Amino acid sequence: MLTMIVADDEPFIRKSLIHVFNWQEEFGIEIIGEASDGQEAYELCMERQPDILFTDIMMPMMGGLEVAEKLKAGNCRARIIIISGAQDFSYAQSALKMNAEGYILKPVKLPELREVFHEAVTRLRQEKDHQLNFEQLRKQVQSNMPLLREKFLQNWLAGLYRDEGELWDKIGYFQLPFKRGDVLTAGVLQLDDYQSAIDKFSEEYRQLLYFSIQNMITECLEKPPGGISFVASENEFIVIFCPDQAAAPGTGAISSLCEEIIGSIKKYLRLDASIGIGRACSSASELEDSYKEALAALVHTFYTGHGSILYIKDIQPGTAALQSTFFYKFQARLMNELKAGHTQQVLELLEKLFDRLAAPKLQIDYVQSICAEIIFTSARALYELDEDIEQVLEDRLTIMDTLYRQKNISGLKTCMLSLFYNLSTHVAGKNTSKNSKTINRIRAIVQEGYARELSIARIAEEVFLTPNYISLIFKKETGETLTDYITKIRIGKAKELLHTTDLKIMEISERVGYENPHYFSTVFKKNVGVHPLKYRSGK
Known part of the structure; x- marks a missing residue:
């Protein structure tokens, strides 16, 4: 139901306007007040905020056009329909400037009045429907703000926004805790040996696990240097640190924060996690590069092991x-x-x-x-x-x-x-x-x-x-070596021949595989301890 206030300094005309139609049945309008002068009309409209002010143009204290002007300045939503006895076109021009819904000349003709109100009501209802839809959409946006914010963050790190001005407009809209001039740094946290770590859990427990990790990261980020975090995938928790404290790894604020995050996950969830950290960037549109560097740094847990904090600037490219x-x-x-x-x-x-x-x-x-x-x-x-x-x-x-x-x-x-x-x-x-x-x-x-x-x-x-x-x-x-075994067999046979025959040393040497008698004697002495002739005489 639309609402309306009728204003006219002549009581008879005012009453006539109030009763000229069955306003509720024909137009869906409820008359919620009447005024006898401009000042009263203005005050009543500011108080009751009607949809329509149906007013005479000429009234004591304040004319209809002045009322319309003051209501516009006061952000009153009432639409103005003016009745005027003046034929001067300047009045109509002024009414148009005030965005009046209708301008009706006296004497009022009912068909004309009916047409003006039908058109005004149609426009008002369309605007109300549009406003209602807009409000519903706005509420839906507000209720889905966390998801929209996360989607924006994902798009940001995916490099979808290259215009710095547009990016900062969006950062402001989503009420992120950053301001122009901040130096931002991206970090990525992953659970170590992820698959083996979660295989033993049900899907419900996994979801609770991700939620717990995200909460721990958020709590730690409440301390300086601060920042925000969001979940990019099951095993990818992204952190945007601000301002830049990455210049002193191991002692800087970012390193301390990372140590606290990893320590909390280890203490409360009994899981190991590592964090890769990209380079600081002075431009918000460059954060994609910092994110990619953080992922690249994490790969080097292959060498550093579990629970590592890895800065890309400390990692030399492996060639x-x-x-x-x-x-x-x-x-x-x-x-x-x-x-x-x-x-x-x-x-x-x-x-x-x-x-x-x-x-x-x-x-x-x-x-x-x-x-x-x-x-x-x-x-x-x-x-x-x-x-x-x-x-x-x-x-x-x-x-x-x-x-x-x-x-x-x-x-x-x-x-x-x-x-x-x-x-x-x-x-x-x-x-x-x-x-x-x-x-x-x-x-x-x-x-x-x-x-x-x-x-x-x-x-x-x-x-x-x-x-x-x-x-x-x-x-x-x-x-024993094969060479030693061959020598042992040969020397054994030589000892046997020295003991049982009168063959010369040269002949024995040839019979056991040595072409050079001198070399044979040397090998024999080395293995037996005495020269072949002494061995023979000793027997």
Whole structure:
């Protein structure tokens, strides 16, 4: 229902206007007051705030146009419909300037009056509906303000706003605690080993967990330097610090805040978290870069471990690589020890490798690719010796997935040590029976062929293995080198010939595989302690 006040200094005309229509039935208007002069009309309108003031233009104390002007100045919402007995066009012009809804000349004609009011009521109802819709929308916006604010923050850090003026208008609208001239810094908090940390929780508990973390961050940010935070995703809590205190990491206000946040999460939720911090930026539109730097800094928890606070400006870009000579020598040694089943030596080599990998802060994907190459090179080499090696090794995709799921270098190291321990012990078990046969075959070859030229390379050809490999397994199984064993057999045969025959030293030397008698005598004395002739005479 619309409301109206009627103003006219002549009582008869005023009453006539009040009763000329059934205002409620025809127009939906309720008359809530009447005034006999301009001053009374003004005061009544300011008090009752009607939708319409139906007034004569000429009245004592204050004319209708003056009333309209004062009501406009007083922000009264009443719309003015004027009745005038004056034909002067200047009055109509003044009424138009006052945004009067209608201007009716006396004597009043009912069809004209009805048309003016129908048009005025239609406009008022449309405006009221629009106002009502606007108010409803405004309330909806207010009720959804937290979501809208968070969406703005996400868009801000995504770099959707490049116009500094527009950005600060939005910062003001969302009542963020920043002002022009502030130096802003972005930080990102993530839970360490996130997947394993939350796997044991139900979805409901996870949501409570995120809410708790956000509350802890917000509480800590109430202290200087302060700032705001919001959740970008399940494991990405973004913090915007203000002002810039990042210049002194470890002692600055931002570092202290981060330590408090990480400490609270550890204390109350028993979870580890790390925070990456980008560079400070003097322009609000540059905050996207600071955010991306914070994410990049967090990647280096691969080296620093859990509960780290990482400033991007303290992290040097990793461009180093392992020296090729070191890597190839390492692989050669690893293959030899692995084929021999020397588990302890294999693990020691891997420990030394990871000391190298961690020291220069290499690119993480480079470290992972190094490990992958070592695994697959080893697998190929072992497969040539033992097709059953597939019982120990998983398929290629599973191995790669396991490697790239490791979130820190200690986890990657543990993964590699475990895998190569299994490989080495498997080979060692296989070698126990296989090596015994090989050793017996080598011994037979030596005992049968000691009198002729006999080298480790030649023996290796006869057993279809490499010289290095047979040397390794012979030493492992017998405790002596293959060279020492060949010498022992030859010297043993020489002692037998010296004791049982009258052959000359030169002849005995040839019979036990030494072409040079002098060299034979030297080797004999070294192993027996006396010259061959003294050994013979002593018997």
